[in-house]
Amino acid sequence: GAVVSQHPSWVICKSGTSVKIECRSLDFQATTMFWYRQFPKQSLMLMATSNEGSKATYEQGVEKDKFLINHASLTLSTLTVTSAHPEDSSFYICSAQFTSGSSRETQYFGPGTRLLVL
Amino acid sequence: AQTVTQSQPEMSVQEAETVTLSCTYDTSESNYYLFWYKQPPSRQMILVIRQEAYKQQNATENRFSVNFQKAAKSFSLKISDSQLGDTAMYFCAFIPNRDDKIIFGKGTRLHILP
Numbered sequence: 236g237a238v239v240s241q242h243p244s245w246v247i248c249k250s251g252t253s254v255k256i257e258c259r260s261l262d263f264q265a266t267t268m269f270w271y272r273q274f275p276k277q278s279l280m281l282m283a284t285s286n287e288g289s290k291a292t293y294e295q296g297v298e299k300d301k302f303l304i305n306h307a308s309l310t311l312s313t314l315t316v317t318s319a320h321p322e323d324s325s326f327y328i329c330s331a332q333f334t335s336g337s338s339r340e341t342q343y344f345g346p347g348t349r350l351l352v353l
Numbered sequence: 354a355q356t357v358t359q360s361q362p363e364m365s366v367q368e369a370e371t372v373t374l375s376c377t378y379d380t381s382e383s384n385y386y387l388f389w390y391k392q393p394p395s396r397q398m399i400l401v402i403r404q405e406a407y408k409q410q411n412a413t414e415n416r417f418s419v420n421f422q423k424a425a426k427s428f429s430l431k432i433s434d435s436q437l438g439d440t441a442m443y444f445c446a447f448i449p450n451r452d453d454k455i456i457f458g459k460g461t462r463l464h465i466l467p
Contacts, residue, residue: 277459278457278458278459279398279444279457281454281455326396340448341386344398
């Protein structure tokens with residue numbers, strides 16, 4: 236149980252294009268999903284918190300117009316990197332929490348998406 | 354500020370040995386949640402073990418156990434009979450309240466040597 240998928244697993248794109256990353260909770264419903272960015276050999280950096288049916292909450296310093304987040308259902312959240320530039324190249328990870336239950340606070344992570352912008 | 358500190362950036366142990374990874378945290382909350390996550394070379398974050406602060410009993414999951422010292426704000430992870438597949442980055446993390454964001458430490462890179 237508690238499986239989270241991400242698609243694509245990795246993507247190469249040209250500078251100026253937009254890239255969409257999908258995060259799905261496969262066997263549970265998730266009211267809240269999180270998007271992280273991870274630089275090599277560093278910890279995870281929270282970018283935004285995504286709640287189903289409402290606008291995402293972005294962390295300080297994260298451009299909401301650049302990183303568009305949509306959480307249209309209890310099993311799907313998407314992150315769109317708009318007008319990507321080489322500095323956006325990174326490893327992006329999503330996580331999801333159960334909607335209820337005793338383990339509601341536990342986050343389950345997707346396998347990540349490696350983005351390379353040329 | 355609520356923080357998580359992992360004082361060991363990197364460790365190496367021989368296969369089958371026991372290893373302990375340190376973690377301390379700082380919070381003024383009384384009921385919070387602690388986690389150890391493992392990130393192997395595949396970079397998939399895997400939940401290793403979870404502890405609720407109001408439970409005094411230390412959590413265990415097979416070869417993985419924790420030593421939770423609430424007064425000292427310490428939450429160390431012990432891996433017994435270490436295996437090559439335990440090679441990974443290990444992150445200590447906690448959530449101050451159920452609806453709060455998770456706070457990660459900087460990680461400890463663990464190498465299990467054959």
